[in-house]
Amino acid sequence: MRLQHFEALQPVCPRCLYERGVPAPLVLAKILIGHDDIVEEGVIHCSAAECMLEYPIIDGVPIIMPNLRGYLTEQQFAIVGREDLTETIETLLGDGIGPGTHYDSLRQHISSYAWDGYGDLDPKEACDPEIANPPRPGAVVRCLEQGLELLRSSIVAPVLDVGCALGRSTFELAERSDGLVLGVDVNFAMLRLAQRALQNGIVRYPRRRVGVVFDRREFNVSFAGGERVDFWACDALALPFVPGSFGLVVGLNVLDCTSSPLDFLRAMGRLLRTGGATILSTPYDWSQGVTQIEGWIGGHSQRGIHEGSSEALMRALLTPGGHPQSVEDLHLIAEAMNVPWQVRLHERSTVSYSLHLFAAEARRTN
Numbered sequence: 001m002r003l004q005h006f007e008a009l010q011p012v013c014p015r016c017l018y019e020r021g022v023p024a025p026l027v028l029a030k031i032l033i034g035h036d037d038i039v040e041e042g043v044i045h046c047s048a049a050e051c052m053l054e055y056p057i058i059d060g061v062p063i064i065m066p067n068l069r070g071y072l073t074e075q076q077f078a079i080v081g082r083e084d085l086t087e088t089i090e091t092l093l094g095d096g097i098g099p100g101t102h103y104d105s106l107r108q109h110i111s112s113y114a115w116d117g118y119g120d121l122d123p124k125e126a127c128d129p130e131i132a133n134p135p136r137p138g139a140v141v142r143c144l145e146q147g148l149e150l151l152r153s154s155i156v157a158p159v160l161d162v163g164c165a166l167g168r169s170t171f172e173l174a175e176r177s178d179g180l181v182l183g184v185d186v187n188f189a190m191l192r193l194a195q196r197a198l199q200n201g202i203v204r205y206p207r208r209r210v211g212v213v214f215d216r217r218e219f220n221v222s223f224a225g226g227e228r229v230d231f232w233a234c235d236a237l238a239l240p241f242v243p244g245s246f247g248l249v250v251g252l253n254v255l256d257c258t259s260s261p262l263d264f265l266r267a268m269g270r271l272l273r274t275g276g277a278t279i280l281s282t283p284y285d286w287s288q289g290v291t292q293i294e295g296w297i298g299g300h301s302q303r304g305i306h307e308g309s310s311e312a313l314m315r316a317l318l319t320p321g322g323h324p325q326s327v328e329d330l331h332l333i334a335e336a337m338n339v340p341w342q343v344r345l346h347e348r349s350t351v352s353y354s355l356h357l358f359a360a361e362a363r364r365t366n
Helices: 003-009 014-020 068-074 076-080 087-097 102-121 139-150 168-175 188-200 261-271 310-317
Strands: 026-035 038-046 054-058 159-162 181-185 202-210 213-220 229-233 246-252 272-282 330-346 349-362
Touching: 003 026, 068 076, 076 102, 076 188, 087 102, 087 213, 102 139, 102 168, 102 188, 102 202, 102 213, 102 330, 139 168, 139 246, 139 272, 139 330, 139 349, 159 168, 168 181, 168 188, 168 229, 168 246, 181 188, 188 202, 188 229, 202 330, 246 261, 261 272, 261 330, 261 349, 272 330, 310 330, 310 349
Parallel strands: 159 181, 159 246, 181 229, 246 272
Antiparallel strands: 026 038, 038 054, 202 213, 272 349, 330 349
């Protein structure tokens, strides 16, 4: 964790903010391992006497979650997992533990996101010449670039990248701005990889070939503005910031991964300063296990006025008076349809999405 981000962004306790409505400031109580501006391990405290919840900083990632025990229980494998094993032992473990396990799912997840986020920087990355239309990494960068083109103004810092995954979009935002940029996500393994890329300039990940066969990739990376980047573990629906903390909020393919998409949109509007903007994208790929059908934006109720159209309902939600549940703080300013996004599963399997990409501006109604 960078001290400059903690001091400048002034995070508050998410449990106090969302359960008691009190923006209790967080304080850095202990630095256990650190150097210069970096805290590798430490403890953050809630300053409220009624709470005093402790939030850990592990591998440079502060974990600021309202349900801390639940998060640590869910992410325990990623948090305590070893990173010092050789590639041979990792492959042996993959064979022994087998497919369909948490270990296998974690490696597949990292493989897909790291390939797209950093594959274009890997000198060994090459497409199979026998594949007619090979997938190309960098969809997250191309989507972000197109989203920035939708804005009516330049980037205003500080910038929040919600659902930053492995952090490539966060680095790209820092290269295009001159202020602090913070990436947040709930996946600790991804955040750890992002912090390693930030602090050590190295990306190392298991690239899936097929089945449980993975090849280790390791290469150097460097990004302009990296000294203004940090990564925190936070919940998109319980972010530890007071209203109006950011000039730009980005959320690429996060909306349909939340339990309440409407609350997510409202949170983005609340976090923005007046005149600030948000860039969002989504394939509306709803999962009943994540979002109950009542919370979907489109994708059902085709007998209604929008005939089940996600895009039409989104426009209505981001237009003043366009819908009974309109997000009053956000006004749609531009959009792009069918933005391509590919997810590589393995050498012979790629999932293709067409995204709805849009930008909205923060306007206060009172």
